[in-house]
Amino acid sequence: MREEAAQWVARLRSGVTEPAILASFEAWLTADPRHRVAFDEAARNYRIRSGELLDEPAGRYHWRAATLMAAAALLMLAGLLWRDRVDERHVITGKGDLRTIQLADGSDVTIDAETELDVRITPLSRSVTVQRGQALFRVAYESFRPFEVEADRIKARATGTEYAVALRPQEILVSVTEGTVDVRDEAGPSSEKLGATQLLTITRGSRIHALKRDLDARSVAWVRGKLDVDGQKLRDVIDEVNRYVDRPILISDSDIGDLPVSGVFDPRRPDNFLEALAQIRPITVERAADGSRRISRRR
Template sequence: MSGNRQTIDDSILEAAATWVARLQSDDATAIDRQAFERWLGEHPDHRTAYDELRALWSDLGEVPISEGRLGELQTQRRRRVGGFVGLCLAAGVAILSLATPYGDRWRADYYTGVGEVRRIALEDGTEVDLNTDTALVVRYEQARRTVRLLRGEAFFSVAKNPLRPFVVEDGALSATALGTRYSVGSVAVDQAAAVQVEEGRVEVEAAGQKAVLGAGEAATVDRQGRISLSKADVAAGTAWRDGKLVFSRRPLSDVLSTLERYRRGRILLVDEAAGSLEVSGIFDLRDTDDALRVLEASLPLRVIRLSDLMVVVQSR
């Protein structure tokens, strides 16, 4: 185990990243440093993990991270759940955590891994396309068919059965098919739940409110349960079913957030000005590295690849 990065426990990496963050802060005390030295001496892998993460911090020495942005990153870190692979960042250090959704996968009847998109057929003939990092539970009862979306996003081509309505629930809303093709899901933990209708009609219900959507319409539900309706380019919004990500005049911050969903690790945007740049294009979701290369070549950006699990983006 000693000296081999591939076999160092995630708990050690997490502790090492925490020590890097602590020792680089202005309020690190002598007691902290003494505790750190004791921790280093407890196992040879502690030194290996610390040296690696400290080197990553040094690599980012020229990357500015504002105080406000650092606070945002720390907040995002606290929201993460599941398994952890530690990496650290500059100017205060943000911890990289990979939200490994094992809990949802254990409960799920069907799921996809990060970067995986696949189609399944349910026993009633309904076809479901699962987007990246998605998990769902299927329950058939006498009076209705229910899909519980535990995480992620899915597109449903519903087999008609007027006697057994098809309902998708994701915790924020329920979407009942009235003979249709539609998607349901939240693309990030801090984003609203959404429904997009490609064909037919869908009845959306949230917090006692109801709305019926037709083809080309979308509904989002915010954290207060309020439903907002809008027109939608459903083909573009669900192009992931064909392995593509389509953007039309989208802020770079949104594009990077989407790309991050299809790769392991983090894409860290440390520059607010860069985040507002508009992006239009079509990318292959199976090759997010190529998408980053295209963005760097076509926009005034610098993409810094610290490791397979950490990419930093800033203005050039």
Template sequence: MIAPDLRAIDEAAALWVQRMALPVQDSATAAAFDRWILDDPRHVESYARMAQLWQSDGLRQALLANDAPDTAFTAPHLPDAAHRLWRRAALLIPAVAAAMLLLIVAPPLLRDPLRYAAPAGAMHAVTLPDRSRVRLAPGAQIAVRITPWSRNVTLERGQAFFDVAHENVRGFAVDAGTAQVSVLGTAFDIDRLDGEAVVRVYRGTVSVAAGAGREWRLSAGSGIALRGGNAITIDGITGPHPDWADGWFDANNTPIRQLIAHLNRGAAVPVRLADPMLGELQVSGRFRLSDPDDALGAVAAIHDLKLRRDTHGVVLSR
């Protein structure tokens, strides 16, 4: 006989597995899940068992099989569909002992996030423990924490392209300061600038939260730029990955401060604006990031600006 408190934990774990298996999660749900899973070590154990059941071949076979009487198991009090699912899944509990291995690995992962960084002037590609692939722009840095129940990344600085390995249960979340992105499996790019975040989606669907109840759902080919309290949607995104991964910066009525930020990530000589307001001037075109002189020359010609060098680098001014 299962103790009442353990039965309640299993019921809650079953519901959380269902919720976390949705294509996208809102930030409130993700936060509530983190609180629940960390509240009691038994929550981790129960969730691991239920998650293993959810993804098991036996469960899929059970769901395809005809209904059969199974009075030996009393299912949790769940909605009808969930009730049937977990009543059948419970028959498979002896097959999930392997899930306990995850609990041995979890503690160090919780304590010590993995950090990856790209040096100035060079990109860096990494494969995460869950098989997701990340390409870091020059100077970018991420911190990664992957547990049996979640995959969380903090984009600490710079820009990164994420090709996320799809999983049915564990979501994949990226915190970029101004924006928080949640997915299950997709490909997207996040550019973290000073007080700004730009998200572009190349495959699948992502959920972007920006605090104060603001949230957007973006599909492939779209994006959003968040700066302060403003949000600007982006359309017409094409290709399998961002152009910076091939060494280009594509601008479409883009503030020149963004172009300069990208040039500075790989430039040997830093570029700065004599007047910060010049950064709001917009440019359109395709600029090679490895040739800052050519890019800055084009910007200066478009807006009738001047370029000069001093002991600290290149200055763009009126």
């Protein structure tokens, strides 16, 4: 029985999606209550061997905790067997395209403009890979299947919480608005545990020991369709705005790119932002016939 359970764990972990195989698994699981216990034990052993769960001596693994874990896992599995078991998709958003999607496990993902990600939900795992851009994850709670977001070499894992992951050219940001998230560096042993209202910034190419600080509303203002900046360089702000507009905004004089910018604005209405900026900074804005805009120093 244990060997059968281990075989089922291995097959499901491999990403099997054939309806006939999943139906066979359902039939085996419900045929005998002992099958469910064996499956839970095999799944836990698999996670220990793969490093997803720290091992504990048998004497310290309290029978009540084991029973509760098994019950939670079985409740989760019972639900999985009666809904879409696999959710695999490749999502790309264009300029100015902010959208929210629901995953098969009940989680919601709000995806920012110019973002690309891959979703993979299976009976035994939940993962999203961010290829570029950023997204906010409202994770449905499941202790048995941690929800993992990968960006570059960083993996951010939670069982049920709300957090955002941003993959930028020079850095990776993990922002936690609710619950806790474990952030792990695949390149080494470095890891961090983030709590609610905490933000971790990792410079790409460096270890994970980077900047950990309190999160403020600015970091996730994009979810509301806003950019909230406080002293950022003009060139960086324009790079963000250009993700939302059809025609890029250009900076003619490189020295003005260092000008500090603060404020809250809608990046889909750049003219309002640029008009306000021209009143408080020494710049002029010219609009070409093709709709593009060019910022230069006021002479």
